[in-house]
Amino acid sequence: MRLVLIDEIHRLNPCTTTGAQSTDLLKDLTERIGATFMYAGIDVTSTALFSGVRGAQLAGRASLVECGVFPARLGTSEPFKDLVTGMERALDLRRHRPGTLPGLASYLHERTAGRIGSLARLIRQAAITALTEGTERITRTTLAGIRLDHLAEQHHRPTSRHKAPAR
Structure with a gap:
């Protein structure tokens, strides 16, 4: 085929x-x-x-298949977490701890609204930041400091557990 x-x-x-x-x-x-x-x-x-x-x-020669955002869960599987794991494996950062990003899969899904392009941009920009700052690792703090595309930013509304403490 x-x-x-x-x-x-x-x-x-x-x-x-x-x-x-x-x-x-x-x-x-x-x-x-x-x-x-x-x-x-x-x-x-x-x-x-x-x-x-x-x-x-x-x-007349095409069938339309509408696709939504990448699901966090599908039955018992976690396709978004699997995607994050694969993206993390592709990172070449010397001090990055494997498993960090899959551990943040829920946060990443909420932050990117399940959009693969938004996720790829977020991880890529976080990796660039980690390299330019010399840390060579991605943390939740690094990710939180990255501004995303308009759709993802519009979707992401920090909840009380994501807000920075008031000063």
């Missing part, structure tokens, strides 16, 4: 000349290549992607 994955499909606008040519190419490829095509994008139903004649042709 072959799989063709095309990401950022929400950027394609079949109403423009370039977008129309790209849409025609995708249509032709789906008819000629013995593969399953998977398109990934953000909020595709609100874009021009499925509008007009070309968009309708593309929509």
Whole structure:
């Protein structure tokens, strides 16, 4: 079985000349290549992607699967914690203690609203901070000092257990 994955499909606008040519190419490829095509994008139903004649042709060849945020728990498994564990393993910080980030999985999920992109940016920025400050380890304090993307910051409302003490 072959799989063709095309990401950022929400950027394609079949109403423009370039977008129309790209849409025609995708249509032709789906008819000629013995593969399953998977398109990934953000909020595709609100874009021009499925509008007009070309968009309708593309929509007629696709099934929409809506994906939410990455779940903290799924039955008895903890997929978000597993993701955090994998990201932590990729870190190359000399003084970082393995298991620190998975131990903060609940905080990280709340902080990023379960968005993988927000999580990746948070951990990457925390690692850069750890390197530039010379600590070479990520702590909750390091993570708390990182500003995230607007969606994550808008979602994250510190509760009393996350607030800094009043001075």
